[in-house]
Amino acid sequence: MAALTTDWALAWVRGSAAVVGEHRAELSALDRAIGDGDHGENLDRGFKAVLAKLDGAQPGTPGAVLKLVATTLISTVGGASGPLLGTAYLKAAGAVGDATELDSAAVVALLTAARDGVVLRGKAAPGDKTMIDAWTPAVDAAAAAADAGEEPVAVLAAAADAAERGAVATEPLVAHKGRASYLGERAVGHRDPGAQSSALQLRAAAQAAVG
Amino acid sequence: MAAVGIVFVSHSRRIAEGLVELAAQMAPSVALEAAGGTDEGGIGTSFEKVESAIRRADRGDGVLVIGDLGSAIMTAETAVELLDPAPASGVVVLDVPLVEGGVAAAVTAEGGGDLDAVVAAARSSAGGGTPPAAPSEPEASGPVTDTVVLTDPEGLHARPAAELVKLAGRFRSSVRVNDADGRSLLRILALGLRKGDTVRIEAAGPDARAAVDALRELLGSTSG
Numbered sequence: 001m002a003a004l005t006t007d008w009a010l011a012w013v014r015g016s017a018a019v020v021g022e023h024r025a026e027l028s029a030l031d032r033a034i035g036d037g038d039h040g041e042n043l044d045r046g047f048k049a050v051l052a053k054l055d056g057a058q059p060g061t062p063g064a065v066l067k068l069v070a071t072t073l074i075s076t077v078g079g080a081s082g083p084l085l086g087t088a089y090l091k092a093a094g095a096v097g098d099a100t101e102l103d104s105a106a107v108v109a110l111l112t113a114a115r116d117g118v119v120l121r122g123k124a125a126p127g128d129k130t131m132i133d134a135w136t137p138a139v140d141a142a143a144a145a146a147d148a149g150e151e152p153v154a155v156l157a158a159a160a161d162a163a164e165r166g167a168v169a170t171e172p173l174v175a176h177k178g179r180a181s182y183l184g185e186r187a188v189g190h191r192d193p194g195a196q197s198s199a200l201q202l203r204a205a206a207q208a209a210v211g
Numbered sequence: 212m213a214a215v216g217i218v219f220v221s222h223s224r225r226i227a228e229g230l231v232e233l234a235a236q237m238a239p240s241v242a243l244e245a246a247g248g249t250d251e252g253g254i255g256t257s258f259e260k261v262e263s264a265i266r267r268a269d270r271g272d273g274v275l276v277i278g279d280l281g282s283a284i285m286t287a288e289t290a291v292e293l294l295d296p297a298p299a300s301g302v303v304v305l306d307v308p309l310v311e312g313g314v315a316a317a318v319t320a321e322g323g324g325d326l327d328a329v330v331a332a333a334r335s336s337a338g339g340g341t342p343p344a345a346p347s348e349p350e351a352s353g354p355v356t357d358t359v360v361l362t363d364p365e366g367l368h369a370r371p372a373a374e375l376v377k378l379a380g381r382f383r384s385s386v387r388v389n390d391a392d393g394r395s396l397l398r399i400l401a402l403g404l405r406k407g408d409t410v411r412i413e414a415a416g417p418d419a420r421a422a423v424d425a426l427r428e429l430l431g432s433t434s435g
Contacts, residue, residue: 038255074289078255080282083289121285178281 002151003101008208009065015204017047030193034180038079039193046077061100066093081194084121091117104146104155111159115139129175131194137162138202156206163199170195215320215329216242216268219313220261220278220287224248230313237373238321244268256286273300273326275316279309301326307333318373318396322380335395355419358411359427367404375399378429384416
C-alpha cells in the first residue's frame with residue numbers, strides 16, 4: 001500500500017527542517033550573491049518554529065500538518081519566502097482537505113496547488129529566476145509520473161528530480177522578480193536561493209515517502 | 212467623518228515610523244499605522260506587525276496598506292487574506308511609491324475621501340493613475356477665475372498645499388490651480404509655486420464663486 005499518510009507529512013516537515021538547517025549557510029551564500037543574504041537564516045528560523053509547534057499540536061491529517069507549516073512560516077520568516085512558501089503550503093493544505101491518505105492524483109493536486117499559490121503571491125512566471133522555476137517542472141514531472149500510473153513515492157521522486165534540475169537551470173537566467181531583479185545581468189551565473197530551497201523541500205518530501 | 216486608515220509597511224522600522232510622522236503633519240486626524248521591520252527589530256517584514264497595524268487602522272471606513280519592497284506587499288496581501296474576521300469595509304494593498312503615495316493618500320483621507328478616493332490618490336503618485344475624481348455635478352454656472360500673488364516666503368510647500376487640497380475638496384465645483392487639479396496634492400506640489408508667483412484659480416460648478424474666493428483667501432494669507 002503506497003498511499004501517503006499523516007506520518008508521511010510529518011516526516012516531510014521534519015526532513016525539510018533538517019535539510020534547511022544543514023544547508024542554511026549555503027542558502028544564505030546564494031542569497032548574498034543576488035539578494036539580501038538572509039534566506040538560509042530566515043527559512044531555518046521558520047522551520048525551527050514549525051518543529052516547536054509540532055511538538056505541541058497533534059495534526060491529524062496531512063492537510064492539518066501543511067496548514068500548521070503555512071501559518072508558522074508566514075509569521076516567522078521575515079523575508080519574501082515567508083508569504084510565498086506560506087501561501088504554497090496553505091494552498092496545498094486546501095487541495096488535500098481532510099483526506100487521511102493521499103494517492104498519486106492527490107499528490108499532484110497538492111503540488112499543483114502549492115505552485116499556484118506561489119504564482120498567486122509572487123506573480124512570477126517561469127524563467128523569472130524564482131522558486132517557480134523549481135516548482136513548475138516539479139509539478140509537470142509529478143503529473144507525468146501519475147499519468148503513467150506511478151505510485152506516490154515515484155511521483156514525488158520525479159518531482160524532486162525535476163525541481164533540482166530546475167534550480168540548477170536558474171543559474172544562467174536574468175532575474176525578473178524579487179531583489180535579484182535590481183541586479184540585471186549581474187544575477188547571471190548565480191543559482192536562485194528560493195529555487196534551491198524549494199528543491200530541498202521537495203527532495204525531503206520524496207525521501208519521507210520512501211520511509 | 213469618514214476615516215480611512217493607512218498602514219505603512221516597510222522593511223525598516225524607522226522608514227515606516229518616519230512615514231507616519233511625515234503624513235501625520237498633513238493628516239493629523241487619520242489613523243496612520245507603522246508596520247516596519249521584523250518582530251526582533253531587524254530588517255524585514257513581520258506578518259504579526261502588519262496584521263495588528265491593519266486592525267488598529269480599521270475604524271470602519273476601510274484601510275489602505277502600502278509597502279516598500281516586494282515582500283512587504285506579499286506579506287500585506289497574505290495578512291489581508293488571512294484576517295479573521297476581515298474588516299467589513301475593505302482593505303486594499305497597493306504597490307505605490309511610499310512617500311508620495313502615502314502622503315497623497317493621507318491628505319485625501321484627511322479630507323474625508325472614501326476608500327476609493329484614497330486609493331485613487333495613492334495611485335496618482337505613481338504617475339499612471341488618475342487623481343481623485345471630481346464629483347460629476349452638472350455645471351450650474353460657467354467657470355469663475357481669479358488670480359492671486361503668492362505671499363508666503365517659502366512658496367506653496369507641503370503643508371499649505373495640503374490645506375489647499377483639503378479646502379478644494381470641500382466644494383462641489385471642480386477646482387483648478389494653474390491648470391492643475393486642485394484635489395491632487397501631487398499635481399499642486401508639482402507646480403513648484405514660489406513667493407511672488409501669480410496663481411490662477413479656476414472653478415466650475417454650482418459653488419464656483421465660493422470656491423475661488425476661499426482658495427484666494429487661503430493663498431493670499433498663506434504664511435506657512
